[in-house]
């Protein structure tokens with residue numbers, strides 16, 4: 001990697017974040033590919049792949065929970081860390097700074113919702129068909145739930161690849 | 165570019181490409197007559213970016229990949245900003261809108277004009293026709309020069325570190341050597357820096373040792389730019405706002421980062437409130453005041469670095485304290501973190517001051533003053549030795 005490279009260079013397989021560790025920073029991928037792995041009792045599950053521009057570890061900026069997954073380099077990769085202290089100090093001064101993170105997290109929730117729906121569809125028996133009137137619950141109707149526009153659906157498909 | 169700005173930009177989705185960053189910097193070396201010490205963060209990560217503005221040093225045009233300013237302008241243009249490359253000669257008023265005259269007599273009126281002309285252009289030096297309340301900021305003359313050494317020589321002599329010189333020379337605040345691609349940039353800050361100050365600095369053994377063979381090469385180019393050290397009277401008016409160096413800027417360090425933050429404060433005001441002087445007063449001025457207050461504290465911080473420069477026993481204490489802390493790779497303790505933030509501009513001066521008033525800091529400095537000076541009497545050396 002060149003002189004102009006920012007961040008820290010990790011070799012293939014090297015851990016950047018370990019599940020269960022305490023975190024006090026988030027990371028921005030500068031180059032290369034990383035995999036996000038969730039360690040479960042019955043083995044490891046790859047949750048996502050990440051590339052240049054992707055951000056991870058942002059949950060530790062906002063909550064005091066331990067790291068929720070392990071992230072390691074697939075091949076040589078370069079990652080820049082962003083300190084919790086630096087970031088929170090700037091957010092206080094410039095709240096819209098959090099906008100990019102909120103956008104990323106919202107893409108992630110959207111993708112997770114889709115993944116969950118796909119999983120449920122595969123594992124549970126088909127739900128009984130409701131007629132048009134009963135399809136949406138009262139709560140859903142109040143919040144406009146289930147009324148996803150075409151743009152929404154397209155955005156969700158676009159967000160799928162980028163954000164782990 | 166400071167560590168905090170690099171992080172801030174990355175979290176906003178602006179990741180500086182390797183074509184723009186001439187060198188990533190992970191540590192700095194503090195040089196004093198009593199010795200030198202390398203200060204690095206525990207993460208050992210390159211988070212300071214050495215970049216060139218504009219076209220880079222004279223003669224580098226062909227080797228320079230992409231200058232930082234050009235990269236930013238292209239980024240803005242890719243977000244559908246129309247960039248007009250033209251010299252502005254007047255900022256006046258036409259009917260109820262500010263008017264700009266540029267490119268030999270062309271005129272255009274705008275809803276809002278944000279002035280970011282720095283302190284080295286003629287444009288605002290005699291005030292601004294469109295806003296009589298605006299006064300030009302107070303400035304000091306500094307010095308910047310470039311030396312062409314080639315990457316291999318730079319790697320061997322300076323490595324991935326910025327080199328800071330805290331030397332007891334008249335009118336010198338501090339100086340820095342920053343490796344960037346094939347070049348090394350020398351920055352000299354002080355009180356009306358002139359050739360005498362620069363010559364004295366380049367003759368100092370601490371500086372000469374940083375160049376290959378201990379010989380300072382010919383400068384590729386140099387200039388004496390001005391530096392904003394005092395804010396203008398009123399950096400806003402109806403439909404006008406001053407940002408960056410021609411407005412309110414951070415004292416001595418992280419000027420680019422402070423220009424970015426002030427620009428965002430102005431943009432927030434415009435986007436969420438409006439463009440009148442009242443809007444800027446209510447929503448932009450508080451950010452200016454915070455910066456000005458931090459600059460007031462900065463003067464206290466730099467008074468203590470001046471004390472270090474002037475008092476040899478104090479330098480010995482600082483050197484011992486820093487090198488002892490740096491020997492423990494896991495910790496980034498009192499003096500290391502304070503010096504890091506002073507010289508890299510990574511944290512507000514208020515934070516630096518609070519940390520240097522910590523009882524642990526004071527106790528450790530007192531102990532190191534005693535031990536460092538007793539050690540020196542016994543012929544002991546700390547850090548990398550003079």
Ligand SMILES: Cc1cc2nc3c(=O)[nH]c(=O)nc-3n(C[C@H](O)[C@H](O)[C@H](O)COP(=O)(O)OP(=O)(O)OC[C@H]3O[C@@H](n4cnc5c(N)ncnc54)[C@H](O)[C@@H]3O)c2cc1C
Nearest residue numbers: 251252281282285287306308389408409418419420421423
């Ligand atoms: C020696 C020295 C070393 C420094 N080192 C650092 C450092 O390491 N890190 C850091 O963060 N800061 C550093 N600074 C401070 C930093 O350079 C400034 O704070 C920063 O550049 C301010 O940005 P600006 O956009 O306000 O002004 P400038 O960077 O001066 O930009 C002004 C721009 O306006 C253009 N312009 C001016 N007049 C006109 C006109 N009439 N028409 C059209 N265009 C015009 C100029 O061409 C220029 O592009 C240093 C300053 C000096 C003097």
